[in-house]
Amino acid sequence: MDKQPEKKGDQTQDNNSSALVQKIQQLGQSNVPQAPDSNIHVLSIIGQVEGHVQLPPQNKTTKYEHLLPQLVAIEQNPKIEGLVILLNTVGGDVEAGLALSEMITSISKPTVSIVLGGGHSIGVPIAVATDYSFIAPTxxxxxxxxxxxxLVIGVPQTFEYLDEMQNRVVDFVVNHSNITEEKFKDLMFAKGNLTRDIGTNVVGKAAVEYGLIDGVGGVKEAMKKINELIKQNGDHEQQVMQ
Amino acid sequence: MIIYTPLSKEDIFYTSQEYTERQMISYNGKPLYCEKRADGSLEIVKLLSTDPKDFLNHEFSPGTIISQMNEN
Structure with a gap:
């Protein structure tokens, strides 16, 4: 009778030590760093925004079907008070990009975005969807x-269809940033800025001057802003309760 | 499908390479994007969590190999 518990204890010890050996083999260390629970969550949108069609594997992609449930979880979790979105994207699927933008804009918690490297094409509506947007100077x-x-259809229909798709993007950007529709379309159809295409490449400070983005900055500015927004949000909630 | 990007079509769809066997799994309660290896084990390609704390956890760092047994 006495032997049984002893045996059991040995077994757990064996299991523990084998798990430890496995960990050392895989990671080269036995302990993992611990940090306190963060009240701010981070969502990174990197590479192509992938929509209905799976892109070939050489593309680095962000799949919107992975992000949508996470956004719902962020909205639902009372421990999460704010969301920071990191953007370094070359664009991608229009529907997926707009879906993400609408999800981000409809989150009740404070949201801040930082455009790092590039936030091209469909990255623009995603960047402006947040409460406050930052762009790195470079x-x-x-x-x-x-x-x-x-789609392969007749030329006039294709033109009108694309025009309609484009208007969805333009409308969203105009409604969620300080840029005017006229200015945005001017930038979109400008000649001579891009070598083989019409359009404009807007760098850091210029994006702020056009009213597209709210401020130039990086992590420090974004964290400061989100903490400020969280505080405001908290004050407002307290007022409502009273 | 409409793609809105400054890249050319050739940059995005330039080969007829076969899609590697990638899948999304949940491991220790965290969503991970993994690639299946020849021996049936999984290699982490990307951590999909939004909690910045998880990115400090080496258990979820890309390149880590997890055996199918541990999957839950």
Missing amino acids: ATMTIHPIRLTG
Whole structure:
């Protein structure tokens, strides 16, 4: 009778030590760093925004079907007070990009975005969807007309269809930033800025001057802003309760 | 499908390479994007969590190999 518990203890010890050996083999260390729970979550949108069609594997992609449930979880979790979105994207699927933008804009918690490197094409509506947007001084945003389509139909219809798709993007950007529709379309159809295309490459400070992005900055500015917004949000909630 | 990007079509769809066997799994409660290796084990390609804390956890760092047994 006495032997049984002893045996059991040995077994757990064996299991523990084998798990430890496995960990050392895989990671070269036995302990993992611990940090306190963060009240701010981070969503990175990197590479192509992938929509209904799976892109070939050489593309680095962000799949929107992975992000949508996470956004719901962020909205639902009371421990999460704010969301920071990191953008370094070359654009991608229009529907997926707009879906993400609408999800981000409809989150009740404070949201801040940082455009790092590039936030091109469909990255523009995603960047402006947040409560406050930042762009790194060296980051760029390419604003140009929509052209790539999987549809092969008659020329006039294709033109009108693309025009309609484009208007969805333009409307969203105009409604969620300080840029005017006229200015945005000017940038979109500008000649001479891009070598083989019409459009404009807007760099850091210029994006702020056009009213597209709210401020130039990086992590420090974004964290400061989100903490400020969280505080405001908290004050407001307290007022409502009273 | 409409793609809105400054890249050319050839840059995005330039080969007829076969899609590697990638899948999304949940491992220790965290969503991970993994690639299946020849021996049936999984290699982490990307951590999909939004909690910045998880990125400090080496258990989820890209390149880590997890055996199918541990999957839950």
